[in-house]
Amino acid sequence: MITCAILDDISNIQKADYHYTTILYPGIENYEILQRVMAPMISESNDLLLNGLRDLTGTVWTVKPYFSSDWKFLSIILGFNASNANYFCPWCLCTKKDIGNKHKTYIIEKKMDQIKPAFFDSHSSIKPPPGHIKPPLLQMIPLNHYIPDELHVMLRIWDRLWLLVIQELKMQNRFNDLTRAKIISEMRRIKVSFHFWQDQGTQNWNYTSLMGGDKEIVLKSFNFGVVFDEERAFLINSLWRGFYELYKNIKIKETNSTQFANQAKQWLDLFLTPSQGEPNTISFKMGLYRPKDITPYIHVLVNHIPEFMEQHYQFGLRAFSCTPVEKKNHDQVSAFFRKTMKDGGKGIERKSAIFEILYYENRSMYFTQKNTVDKYPKPQHIHIKKW
Secondary structure: OEEEOOOOOOOOOOOHHHOEEEEOOOOOOOHHHHHHHOHHHHHHHHHHHHHOEEOOOOOEEOOOOOEEEOHHHHHHHHOEOOOOOOEOOOOOOOEHHHOOOOOOOOOOOOOHHHHOHHHHOOOOOOOOOOOEOOOOOOOOOOHHHEEEOHHHHHHHHHHHHHHHHHHHHHHOOOOOHHHHHHHHHHHHHOOOOOOEEEOOOOOOEEEOOOOHHHHHHHHHHOOHHHOOOHHHHHHHHHHHHHHHHHHHHHOOOOOOHHHHHHHHHHHHHHHOOOOEOOOOOOOOEOOOOOHHHOOHHHHHHHHOHHHHHHHOOOOOHHHHOOHHHHHHHHHHHHHHHHHOOOOOOOHHHOOOHHHHHHHHHHHHHHHHHOOOOOOOOOOOOOOOOOO
């Protein structure tokens, strides 16, 4: 699904109904499929940027395009490497070997002019920067207008932090029934539904995949003192609360980019807290994590988010959040099951579910734009407490 929204419409930018579906297709995300399905949109976008948008009064509006998505989709659109490649960053030339170098600051050093189709010609003497393996699909958008999605920054870094906690418990042979019960009890205390279960085939332990809201609650409130000693818990709690503060500040338009950069570097210093003393001695003090535990999203948080904050201050990074797009996706999945024939029907009654979803969305958009009062208001959720 590809949607578009009007960034200047600040009051509605976080509402799913104001993100308009331009492309919806069944299938996987890959470069070749997107190249085909996006061709008409790319052509119209080029015309829009070249000639502007003329409204009914004859006024011509200049359009400035921006792009935001999760890492995988952004990489496909840019024709770039996967995030586990040596050159993993779409914006700079950092390598996997240097990802943990906290003494070097990386900036947005690449330009869209360096990765345009001409440079992928085998006869061209100029080659694109390493990592760019195919021409970008949306080359009309400047590279510094490809904005990291703050929602996925939080989700993926949370995943890494949680995995590191689970790995530590396993390395200490403490990932047992008692520890799992303590984690579940602590999740219950902060009102997050969470469970462990064992895979019947592999005997591996799986756990609930939390949604963004629940992950944010865990960042803010989970006390790791339930599974670690006081000193260790203090370190890990500080790391999680520090990231929660960073995430909150990403979403605040007024956040000072320089202060955020310093705060992010301090957080990375905490993440890379080294061990002290000799192992297996009384004086040994265990640190936190290693440079190789840093992920591409952590690299972006520390190095590039402050830059994007400064460059796009007029909107704020929250304006580029994919949260309403995720809600849009949820709404369309609901529409598929509740308001379509699921590609069923016979003869002339047979309709594509995608057609039905977009038809319903277009009707809703028409009535929204015309300020038509809904005959049937949206249902309200009422919570009744038992006394």
